[in-house]
Amino acid sequence: MLTLLAIFTSILGFAQQPDWEALAKESKKTEVYEPVPQKVTPGDSSREAPSDAIILFGENNLEKWTYDKPNNPQTWKVDNGILTVNKKAGGLTTKDKYMDYQLHLEYRIPEDITGEGQSRGNSGIFLAYLGLDESGLFEDGYEIQILDNYNNETYVNGQVGSMYKQSIPLANAAKKPGEWQTYDIIWKAPRFMGDGSLLSPASVTALHNGVLVQNNYELKGITPWIGQPSYRKHGASPIRLQAHGDPSEPISFRNIWLREL
Numbered sequence: 001m002l003t004l005l006a007i008f009t010s011i012l013g014f015a016q017q018p019d020w021e022a023l024a025k026e027s028k029k030t031e032v033y034e035p036v037p038q039k040v041t042p043g044d045s046s047r048e049a050p051s052d053a054i055i056l057f058g059e060n061n062l063e064k065w066t067y068d069k070p071n072n073p074q075t076w077k078v079d080n081g082i083l084t085v086n087k088k089a090g091g092l093t094t095k096d097k098y099m100d101y102q103l104h105l106e107y108r109i110p111e112d113i114t115g116e117g118q119s120r121g122n123s124g125i126f127l128a129y130l131g132l133d134e135s136g137l138f139e140d141g142y143e144i145q146i147l148d149n150y151n152n153e154t155y156v157n158g159q160v161g162s163m164y165k166q167s168i169p170l171a172n173a174a175k176k177p178g179e180w181q182t183y184d185i186i187w188k189a190p191r192f193m194g195d196g197s198l199l200s201p202a203s204v205t206a207l208h209n210g211v212l213v214q215n216n217y218e219l220k221g222i223t224p225w226i227g228q229p230s231y232r233k234h235g236a237s238p239i240r241l242q243a244h245g246d247p248s249e250p251i252s253f254r255n256i257w258l259r260e261l
Contacts (some may be wrong), residue, residue, distance in 0.1 A: 033223070035170035049104070049257040056094060057083055057256040063209075065092045068243075076147040076248075078235070084252040085123070085243045090244075091139070093129055096235035100261040103165075103185040108252045109148045111178025117245045118158060121148035121177065122244040127187045127204065130222065139242065142202060143223045144185065144214070146242075146251070150174040161213035163204060173211035180254070181209050189237070191218075196233040 041051035049055060056064050060078050068090025069075060076092060077084045109121035123146040130140040143164040147154065149172055156162070161169030175181050183206060199253040206214040221229030241253065 023240045028044055043087040047106075047255055049255075050259065053104075053257040053259050054096075054259050055137050055194075056207065057219050062092065064095055066095055067092065070151035073086035079243075082254050084250045085241075090243055091126075092241045094238040094240070097238050098128075098258065098260060099236045102181070102259040102261060103181045103187060103239070104255065104257050105185075105253065106180050106255045107146055107183070108180050108254075109146075109177045110250065111176075113148055113177045116152060117154045118147065120152050121146070121251060123147075124164065124242040124244070125183065125241065126203070127185065128189055128234070129240035130232075130237060134223070138225055139240070140222055140224070141237070141240065143218060143242070144183070144204070144206060148174065148177055150176050161206065163214060163217060163219060165225065166220060166223050166229055167214060167217045169208070170215060171208075171213055173209045173213065174211060183208055185212075188261075190231060190234075192231075192233040198231050201231075237246050240260055 038052070043049055049058070054064075059081060062078060062083070063074065067076065075086050075090065085180045103125075104124065107123070113121050115121075122251040124143040125146065126139065126143050128142050132138065133140045145158060145160055145162045145164050147158070147160045149159045155167045157165050159169065160174050161172065161174065185207075186205040188203045191199040193199050198206050203216055204214050204219065204220045206212075219229065220233045221231060239258075
């Protein structure tokens with residue numbers, strides 16, 4: 001009987017109401033009220049940029065970009081809010097330079113695409129463009145691949161969604177040629193010490209058509225076509241749309257915006 005009474009008393013003790021006032025005081029010790037996050041109005045649809053976005057291309061002009069071939073800007077055709085690379089145009093590079101950002105971009109590979117492997121809708125986004133390499137022949141920087149891999153095989157570290165020649169995508173989320181596709185990318189630029197040594201590597205998180213393909217991947221350096229990745233000191237850099245020069249072009253782009261982080 002004494003044992004049962006002790007158990008019953010113990011249960012009643014646990015059933016007592018907690019001291020909410022004391023708990024609230026404890027909770028306040030870990031509440032933070034500053035800094036207050038900036039208010040940002042999101043777009044009403046997936047095609048609308050948020051209120052604090054920098055619109056890189058959204059209408060019918062390329063005022064925020066520079067041409068590789070300034071005397072022949074018609075090689076990039078702009079029509080009704082769609083930007084299309086035409087013939088061997090050379091790339092487009094932003095006039096401004098950026099460090100860390102969130103980037104949204106939409107692209108379309110032609111429905112009647114031809115070719116195979118890397119010669120099928122090949123393009124790319126240089127998330128930080130460093131110019132040409134030492135040979136003066138190849139582009140230097142950090143490229144996330146654009147390619148038609150809906151029904152097209154190639155080396156997996158060169159398919160759509162890859163950080164070219166470096167990081168295999170976590171999934172193949174390619175849509176059919178002729179359909180609009182999206183990239184949503186979080187880019188963190190590398191940092192360097194005064195002597196040029198690496199302080200912290202670049203990292204990228206990317207969603208292709210809403211599917212995670214790069215998950216905070218830390219790059220080993222630039223993404224060269226030939227050779228191993230490596231770093232060299234740089235700061236804020238432009239973004240570049242690659243014109244690969246394949247006969248399988250033209251590739252179209254629209255609704256390009258970013259938010260600096």
